[in-house]
Amino acid sequence: MTNQFSPYLQVIWHDPVTGRPGYLVIDRLVRGVSSGGLRMRDGCTLTEVAGLAAGMTAKEALNYDPASRYIPLGGAKGGISCDPRSPDAVDVLRRYLIAMRPYIERFWTMGEDLGLRQETIDSVLSALGMESSIQAVYPLLDDEVKARQRLADAFAVTVDGVGLDSLVGGCGVAEAALVGIERLGLTEPTAFVQGFGSMGGATARFLAQAGVPVVGIADAAGVVANPAGLDVERLLLTRDAFGMIDRSELRPSDVELPLSSWLSVPASVLIPAAVSYAIDDASLVQAQLIVEAANMPVTAAAEPALVDRGVLIIPDVVANSATNSWWWWTLFGDVSASADEAFAKVRSSMRTLVARVLDRAGTVSPRAAAAELAAEATEVIAARFGPATV
Structure with a gap:
């Protein structure tokens, strides 16, 4: 889907320990917030994450029902180029989440995606003293x-x-x-x-x-x-x-x-x-x-x-x-x-x-x-x- 506001933001991160890259793409904000999962796979690219973020904008829009309490958010996606089975995968995830903390706290609601389970994300965020992977939506x-x-x-x-x-x-x-x-x-x-x-x-x-x-x-x-x-x-x-x-x-x-x-x-x-x-x-x-x-x-x-x-x-x-x-x-x-x-x-x-x-x-x-x-x-x-x- 063509989006004149796309992408709103692209972040490219490199793990200071392993050098593995990670990405965050916020395709669109609605009411100041976006929604989209975080994936982890070896070979993940910025192009891939950007395409997924645009897809999230479409998913949110397609499920819009003016009669519902839930009002769709914008689309976003995160990605880390790392094998989730790697012994240091959780440490890479932790460092990525530290780097992305300002976005998670205010703009990006996030959950599990390919290679990651929600309980793993929640455990790391809890250890970092963060409320939730979706705390950006709480003010709404x-x-x-x-x-x-x-x-x-x-x-x-x-x-x-x-x-x-x-x-x-x-x-x-x-x-x-x-x-x-x-x-x-x-x-x-x-x-x-x-x-x-x-x-x-x-x-x-x-x-x-x-x-x-x-x-x-x-x-x-x-x-x-x-x-x-x-x-x-x-x-x-x-x-x-x-x-x-x-x-x-x-x-x-x-x-x-x-x-x-x-x-x-x-x-x-x-x-x-x-x-x-x-x-x-x-x-x-x-x-x-x-x-x-x-x-x-x-x-x-x-x-x-x-x-x-x-x-x-x-x-x-x-x-x-x-x-x-x-x-x-x-x-x-x-x-x-x-x-x-x-x-x-x-x-x-x-x-x-x-x-x-x-x-x-x-x-x-x-x-x-x-x-x-x-x-x-x-x-x-x-x-x-x-x-x-x-």
């Missing part, structure tokens, strides 16, 4: 004490052993996929999920519960597959903190394949839920529906060929926006600290949003349609709250 709340307690209560909710905060995003992706399945008229859909962290794991769970067999999952070690469907619950509850599947939990009928084969497993629905730029060769894609659980997984070079073949792509700014929205719905009081209420809100909102995007996508792609809708909403937000100024 009607009752900060009640709002913070509501969010804390929601984070304490678990469903079948998994935290609610780790499930809402995947619930949204799965619902987007179900709408896409209905639009395409797929009668016996099967799904492949690339990435088994918070987003990918939850998406697999909700698809399986909806009766869509998950026939393959890829993690960093390779692919596990079963044409009859994997036991998602068993794998979900035994994975490690990095989304790695415990191969000892596989059934005799499950097979292990090399990671390079992840696009060769037959499935009508493809859920890329790991790294950006994962799908760069359209000829390898067999699926009829791609739902972008990850940020920017389909490259600009691959997308036109996929669209020309009739592959339906539900873009990331739509499909994976539920995590961000749930935080704010809960904090501002649109939903309570209830799993049933959260899932109902995510499902209804996602169905409405996907339908709007696909209805608009006549002569343009769903991504272009989402950009048009986001631009229109951004204009409305700007008219109500003013330009992107502090």
Whole structure:
């Protein structure tokens, strides 16, 4: 989406100990505040973070509802070029957060993203004496004490052993996929999920519960597959903190394949839920529906060929926006600290949003349609709250 105010701010940081770079891009401020996660991966770039920040502006705008208590913020993103499995990753994170402290305290609300878990971020911030990763939004709340307690209560909710905060995003992706399945008229859909962290794991769970067999999952070690469907619950509850599947939990009928084969497993629905730029060769894609659980997984070079073949792509700014929205719905009081209420809100909102995007996508792609809708909403937000100024 083109944004005349973009980017509002770019910060390039270098770790004084390891030399690893980190970035913060504030694409837009609304009411003086922006929203977007912090990712950690080896090779993370400023261009990547800037694209993600612009995507956050679109996600916030697309979920704008004038009748809601939650008023969307601007978009932002942080990134650190470091392997999260590195022994010094937490120390690098700590030094990054020290450097970014003025922005976190006033302008940038932030949560987990690729390579980082919320509990890790919260632990480091607490050790630094900081209130929260979202403290910049507190001045906008009607009752900060009640709002913070509501969010804390929601984070304490678990469903079948998994935290609610780790499930809402995947619930949204799965619902987007179900709408896409209905639009395409797929009668016996099967799904492949690339990435088994918070987003990918939850998406697999909700698809399986909806009766869509998950026939393959890829993690960093390779692919596990079963044409009859994997036991998602068993794998979900035994994975490690990095989304790695415990191969000892596989059934005799499950097979292990090399990671390079992840696009060769037959499935009508493809859920890329790991790294950006994962799908760069359209000829390898067999699926009829791609739902972008990850940020920017389909490259600009691959997308036109996929669209020309009739592959339906539900873009990331739509499909994976539920995590961000749930935080704010809960904090501002649109939903309570209830799993049933959260899932109902995510499902209804996602169905409405996907339908709007696909209805608009006549002569343009769903991504272009989402950009048009986001631009229109951004204009409305700007008219109500003013330009992107502090």
